[in-house]
Amino acid sequence: MRLLKQMAIAFSMYSRIPMPIFEWEDKDYKKAIAFLPLIGVVIGCICTAVYWLGQGHQPGVALGLILALIPIAITGGFHLDGFMDVSDALSSYQNREKSLEIMKDPHIGAFAVIGLIKYGLCFLAALLSLTMQDSSISALQGVLAYSIGFVIVRALCGLTSIYLPKAKKDGMLNNETKEADFFVKIILYISLIIGAGSGLIIWPIGTFIALIAVLCYTLHYSYLCKKRFGGVTGDTAGYYICMAECIYLVAVAVSSYITDAYSFCLF
Template sequence: MTTALKAFIIAFSMYSQIPMPQFTWQEKEMKYAFCFFPWVGATIGGITMFWWWFCGKFSVGNMAFAMIGAAIPLAVTGGFHVDGFMDTMDAFHSYQPRERKLEILKDSHIGAFSVICLVLYELIYIGAYSEINAVRQIEIAAVGFFLSRCLSGIAAVTFPGAKKEGLLYMFTSRAHERTVKAALFLQTLSAAVLMLYIDGITGAAVLVGAGITFWYYYKKCKKELGGITGDTEGYFVTVCEGVIVLAAAVCKIVLI
């Protein structure tokens, strides 16, 4: 297998539950794994579009459309990013010193705040998802799974890290920074152009929402933790996906 194909397989092996060929990971392939991280989101987007088509074809009810649609990212990733979201919520809401927050991020137990925040998030997410049943909005939301991972990858190789250990540090420390950044910025630009092409107003609203989320993520993690971690990357992907769906839903309601 080529280096690019192996890097692609590593990205999917790490960030999805999709079965992949097994081989010993070498540093030369790990250098480029982040280039293919957004394609996990593209896979989720493709499945989402198929589910939307299926619901229309067989007259599936709106509740099933929203509930199962919201479950698709969880099924593909195995809840990988949601786990980081929950750990980050516990850390942020602990109101402890920075060192203690970093310890909470490593704790495998969940606290009350993570559960409360996840329930609140899912209620908003599913409610918004139930509104994006028009083709333009669902297409933009599908591209959003790709965009959120592009931005997450850019953050991983650009933002300061809170610690020099863990899965994120292992990948970013081995990444070919110039190539990964160029690939991720190009893919981000492509996703933005596609969103604006599908629907200018909805695309612009989603891009603004994702941009604000990206800026907030940097400021929040820098203030609370001194940088980002693997868990906060999961937090960002989860929140960014929620903001994208919410923005698309608001546009769909307003534009009718």
Template sequence: MYSKIPMPQFKWNDDDMKYMLVFFPWIGAVIGLLLMLWRYIYSHFGVADICYVCIGALIPIAVTGGFHIDGFMDTMDAFHSYKPREEKLAILKDSHIGAFAVIMLAAYGLLFMGAFSQIMNDKAFIVFCAGFFIARCLSGIAVVSFKSAKSDGLLFMFADTAHRTIVRAALYIQLALCMTVLFIVSLPYAVAMIIAAALSFWYYYVKTKKELGGITGDTAGYFVCICECAMAVALGGVSFII
């Protein structure tokens, strides 16, 4: 559902969807492992720096098929329209892209790639790779905790069919275990990334509540993007200082 990883196909029913979000973070784990493999290739086979950065930025897109970027672009168009709430929700449903979606995606890509290029310390890179797991833990928690802006759509369906208590608990447990491991790997880098993730989560809640009255499937993708970028910037900044 959330990746281009080939998987067996089957017919969905409510029982299957109750706990689906519990496994959402593991797509982030796959992205992190692939990035670590790419870093190994870069370190041992003389890959040029610009190639390393560009392919590194492409790996998350290739794994997800741009699923979250689609939501990011739609959300950017809606937020920058400065129109009433109902019109913003209508823009989110529009399959066309506007100028602000393109402009903000270009800005996002440059910022992410610039931050990625700064994460050269091995411990910082391990923490960075774990960030894709953390972003999806927080996104799943938001789905089962925040108010939906609409009473229809993909996100509402997942939120409505999910066993909220179990899903929320499972995601918090996974998040806590991941953070514990990162504290062991490197306390400064872990703290920097967790602060960036927490601020992204708070901003997401405040921004979507103000602009849309809640979250949607598109804003969920938007959050994953801004959280991943914020964590990359935080780690790149700390790497530069250290």
């Protein structure tokens, strides 16, 4: 029962999926981040089902746009809000204290809008390159890898949120992770291993390239947060999820073309 409550809290915090209303206890609230990858499972399953049902019946452009909208609809744009706040702060080139203030500002800055447009175009270009491929097999592999990426990225986000220093000791992320125990960490590690393992079984080359790309970005994210903000925050966690998902998707899209080119050369 307690496990179900912790899952329900995770879905209430990180998604817009309706959950039963009950009183949150601190010990359950502080374990909710362990189930962040479950939101990725839901997003990935819906994306896969939509593509499988629509393949051959809907144009590739329509499928690509629907697949791009699914994670936004399920999360309510929760992570995009953090992405825009951090984009504003990074583009301001202010000191650490001023950058943290900018992230707290509820107003939308010009750099946030510009960053969102660039991000959206990059994400859509990579996704459409998958759904509009001539090879249905490569497209299916790519969409499956894309779907699994939601789990992998959220598991990594949970782990980085736990292990990296916090920029604000009184922030929401610090409250969620400061008492993260072995149970929370092991669930996130298991989610990461299952996600990566599933991807490597379904499409070894594409998943391997995407994993390397995301792990390299994770190292960059760690350095960036420490240097610019003094650690991670709830906003940087949202920024990480958006950026890592986009990088993972781009790597998958590029890999699909490399695989097709290699197969064409062989035959």
